[in-house]
Amino acid sequence: MTALTSLTLKAALDGLKAKQFSSMELTKAHIAAVEAARPLNAYILETPEAALASAEASDARLAKGEAGALEGAPLGIKDLFCTKDVRATACSKILGDFQPPYESTVTSNLWRDGALMLGKLNMDEFAMGSSNETSAFGPVVNPWRIAGSNKSLTPGGSSGGSASAVAADLCLGATATDTGGSIRQPAAFTGTVGIKPTYGRCSRWGVVAFASSLDQAGPIAKTVEDAAILLKSMSGHDPKDSTSLDIEVPDFASFVGKSVKGLRIGVPKEYRVDGMPAEIEKLWQDGINWLKEAGCEIVEVSLPHTKYALPAYYIVAPAEASSNLARYDGMRYGLRAEGGNLTEIYENTRAEGFGAEVKRRILIGTYVLSAGYYDAYYLKAQKVRRRIADDFEQAWQKCDALLTPTAPSAAFGLGENSNDPIAMYLNDVFTVTTNLAGLPSMSVPAGLDAQGLPLGLQIIGRPLDEGTVFSIGGAIEKAAGFAGKKAERWW
């Protein structure tokens, strides 16, 4: 049983095709692992019956030789994805027991290829948070612990459930979403691989919106290759999303293991921020050295507007969120609180339904869009956004990809930053830039810190050049020798 859940997605798919085991066996092993791991609080809804029914169907297709690319693979789905007739809440009380009568395009693509769902994964409410503590279902616990300590650590956020579930072998891979780092930071905190593709690669249709111009779906996986396999299935043009790119989806997995010799790797000097732990500095240098050894040319580049990225992000994202979340008004679905008149119903519903962080962002967003403030905040932030994109454009003159740390720290204790929003927002300092510029970027585990916690490196690619990102990710994964390193099981 343990053996089956510890397989990588690739190994499991190969095993299924070779009839070494059935999808039923694989799924049952995962269902048992999920049940045993409830203390992690990674799954907020388990759907074992549906999973087993799907496994049976997959086994039939495997037997007939009609297997899809992900046939029989049990996955976890972030609760931000709408799943037909299965509760989808975005981990907010305001959606109540909402069961969408439709399936998101990304998950539909996965089911089309034969994958199956074990359940819905915990996350920060409406994907707003960097520690999974804003979830209405309580925080997810990171399977990793500081050596010799029982302290509960955050798996990061917002895709904390996805990251923990993958790290603890509670699925073969998971869907996640990334608006400012919500795939990459949790991946870094849990020793998993996460990639946010180019904006427009994955359809946003059926994904509960946080900030439309920044939201992108992507996978969290055990290995770079697994991430490539999952992203291939998740991607593709969707006419139902006007921002979806009508462009060929390459076979991302074919780039993993490809030589990186001759690639020019940019190291942005502005990412050396004050107060960055020496270990992260060192890890970055390790990454540089590994790539140099693999034949890459290292070039220093400048992204001069980096320091404005976080403030710009925390204007644009809340602005869009304040409007996107207006539909949760208690009128058509989800929670409705009582009230003596319409305004009271609105106020009570939204006061009860939204958590503190979501309210904070709605307020910020409403403020920056208000008459008299729009130019000073929203418009200015959009200009900064343009400059940041231009910075990257400049950098591509000198290099093919960029290497940076994923996050400024390793996983921190639950509750440690929850009273200090600014400290929490700083977690996104290295990741928000690529959301603002729409670029593909991946976090790949690169080592453990002195306390035994995983750290990640971020690879940023040119628009639509996920291929190169996967090649470099594969090279780092190999050089770091991280694969196979797992959190010691304590749950």
Next chain:
Amino acid sequence: MTETFTLKGRTGDWEIVLGLEVHAQVASNSKLFSGAAVGFGAGPNEQVSLVDAAMPGMLPVLNKFCVEQAVRTGLGLKAQINLKSRFDRKNYFYPDLPQGYQISQFEFPIVGEGEVTVDRIDGTSFTVRIERLHLEQDAGKSIHDLDPKATYVDLNRSGTALMEIVSKPDMRSPEDAAAYVKKLRAILVTLGTCDGDMEKGNLRADVNVSVCRPGDYEKFRETGSFKHLGTRCEIKNVNSYRFIQQAINYEARRQIEILEDGGKVDQETRLFDPGKGETRSMRSKEEAHDYRYFPDPDLLPLEIDAAWVKEIEAGLPELPDAKKARLMADYGLSAYDASVLISDADVAAFFEEAAKGRDAKLVANWTLNDLMGRLGKDGLEITASPISAADIGALVALIEDGTISGKIARTVFDHMWAGEGAPAAIVEKHGLVQITDTGAIEAAVDKLIAANPDKAEAVKEKPQAIGWFVGQVMKETGGKANPAAVNDILKAKLGL
């Protein structure tokens, strides 16, 4: 030059200044950003897609046909077509607005400045400058009177495409405002971009009303500065020509009274109550929403191709102004008749069919006066006319060739209206053929003179008394005698 419309106040004369925002529902089978059907008469909430109901994770996809309709309309308004425009979100909460925002075009509309030539009843015309036309979503409908405690919401209209056509403040009288809407409607209906059905609310106007002293408006036009004009009030959603005029009259009077009492007009949004003929305050400027407009991040900027615009332009039908000019030139109609005909494309088409090879002036009279009068009385559209265009043509033909007189024609028309068929058959059936046989008329005249020698003598002194003889002959012949022939014969026999 028409005289400027003025209202007399206690302290002197006032003029009014009017600008209109007309909301025209785009004629389209589906909504602006969803595939849901658009139609009238469906049950509540039967034409609502997941997008229209703003379900979580749903996204808008622009309906290209609605864009084409907006471009077509822009071309019909002789307006600038903006190859690049943008959709913005207008944020506010209301139960019939499921998204919590309306997708509209705030900063960059698809159509820029244009103009409309408006015809007045007296045959003069004036120009209304168009400021812009933009596309936006309509909201659903809140129904407050089904239940004393609850409000019901019907989302069928939610997401339907509207064109908002904004005029400059170029109208100066209630009649001008109504004439502008009438002309705009004719253009939209001709283009096929809006069905123009005002009763169903598919065409409705927000009317901006302000008052000023004589001379102020001219200063405004010279300088472009609104400081010369009074504070305006916006009357929302007025949906008939009559209500537009009533609302303006009431509102202008209200403002004048406030000003003459030494008060100040507050800029506000008002509602027109057709029952009472009054406007009442809906919300003041202070209560006005801060809509927090910003570009909709779910939609890319709208870019259209100049070649596509050319293609649409090439396919435009004949517009009302061109049609008016042609009707005047080809049929010799008066400016008035021509402008009445073009105000409804169906009427114009009816006329043109009936007028083929006939006396056009006569056909215009029969169409506009007799037929339209009768249709109006019965509340019928010309498309539902019981008398066909061909039959109006045939009726005029019978008058032209002298088979019947104009007077008899009215009788024939009544039979046609009653559904008795083609005019020739009616004339035959009822024996209405005009008597042009001079022998028959002569006999009647001879008989008449013989019976009334005194009158025949008297008429020699007083020739205008011939009318009595004409009347008697017509009476004798059942009205069928050719009046010209009767006259001629009488004159000869009476020695006049």
